[in-house]
Amino acid sequence: MSDFESRVRWLTDQYTFSFDPKTYHATYYSEPDDEVKFFLEGFHRVFTQEPTLMSRPPRQRRLLEFGSGPVPIYVAAASVYTSSITMSDVLDSNRSGLAVEERTRKAVQMVVPCDGAAARPLQPGGTTELPGALRPPATQLYDVIMSTLCLEFASSTLEDFREMLRRLLELVRPGGCLVLAGALGNTYYQLGRSRYPSVRLSPEDLKAALKDLLILDFRVLKRQTSKEKPADHDAVFFLVAQK
Numbered sequence: 001m002s003d004f005e006s007r008v009r010w011l012t013d014q015y016t017f018s019f020d021p022k023t024y025h026a027t028y029y030s031e032p033d034d035e036v037k038f039f040l041e042g043f044h045r046v047f048t049q050e051p052t053l054m055s056r057p058p059r060q061r062r063l064l065e066f067g068s069g070p071v072p073i074y075v076a077a078a079s080v081y082t083s084s085i086t087m088s089d090v091l092d093s094n095r096s097g098l099a100v101e102e103r104t105r106k107a108v109q110m111v112v113p114c115d116g117a118a119a120r121p122l123q124p125g126g127t128t129e130l131p132g133a134l135r136p137p138a139t140q141l142y143d144v145i146m147s148t149l150c151l152e153f154a155s156s157t158l159e160d161f162r163e164m165l166r167r168l169l170e171l172v173r174p175g176g177c178l179v180l181a182g183a184l185g186n187t188y189y190q191l192g193r194s195r196y197p198s199v200r201l202s203p204e205d206l207k208a209a210l211k212d213l214l215i216l217d218f219r220v221l222k223r224q225t226s227k228e229k230p231a232d233h234d235a236v237f238f239l240v241a242q243k
């Protein structure tokens with residue numbers, strides 16, 4: 001096992017051991033704060049107005065959400081754009097804990113396991129399928145990959161973040177887009193009695209990690225929340241980049 005894999009697996013084990021979807025929801029999503037609204041507005045803007053995405057015909061709008069957690073609201077924003085959504089998470093409990101609304105449920109074709117530590121992060125084994133869902137072929141490439149608050153929490157060093165991003169980008173077809181939202185300056189978040197680390201990102205780190213892509217949109221919002229959100233980020237970001 002490489003150093004990258006053993007570090008990321010150590011972190012994944014923390015999630016497997018203690019992450020509770022209900023507590024996560026109650027702590028971070030009981031009501032949408034201004035940071036969550038910033039993400040939702042960003043996704044809504046991208047999925048209704050971004051010219052690069054809007055110019056694609058419906059059959060070229062295959063979308064993957066990486067690291068969905070127990071949170072269906074961001075793919076709900078994507079369901080106005082495409083009816084071909086795959087959601088993913090490393091934890092069984094997150095994949096089975098997803099309650100999706102009618103329109104979103106129609107658009108979500110499958111919920112599959114993923115693992116940012118794996119050489120191919122979308123592992124098609126052991127899918128939890130929604131009715132009528134299929135498993136993705138191992139060679140599947142996506143037109144859009146979206147991910148919120150995942151990569152920086154699934155890795156603990158900048159080097160690992162970049163490696164995970166590189167592996168994820170291999171699942172985007174050339175010309176396809178990455179839509180990434182997350183936390184800046186964050187080193188941990190608290191969930192019940194568990195504390196999860198993250199890699200401390202700056203806007204410059206992100207831009208450097210995406211240097212081979214064309215950045216179409218990059219926005220930063222200063223922290224809007226206080227102690228009610230037990231994490232130490234100083235800002236959040238939303239970006240769109242084309243491969």
Ligand SMILES: C[S@@+](CC[C@H](N)C(=O)[O-])C[C@H]1O[C@@H](n2cnc3c(N)ncnc32)[C@H](O)[C@@H]1O
Nearest residue numbers: 012067068069071090115116117148149150154
């Ligand atoms: C902070 S939560 C974010 C959840 C959700 N996307 C959101 O926006 O609230 C981090 C997510 O990363 C997932 N995760 C942790 N390690 C991972 C890995 N190695 N590969 C993929 N996802 C992972 C966790 O299961 C969890 O759902």
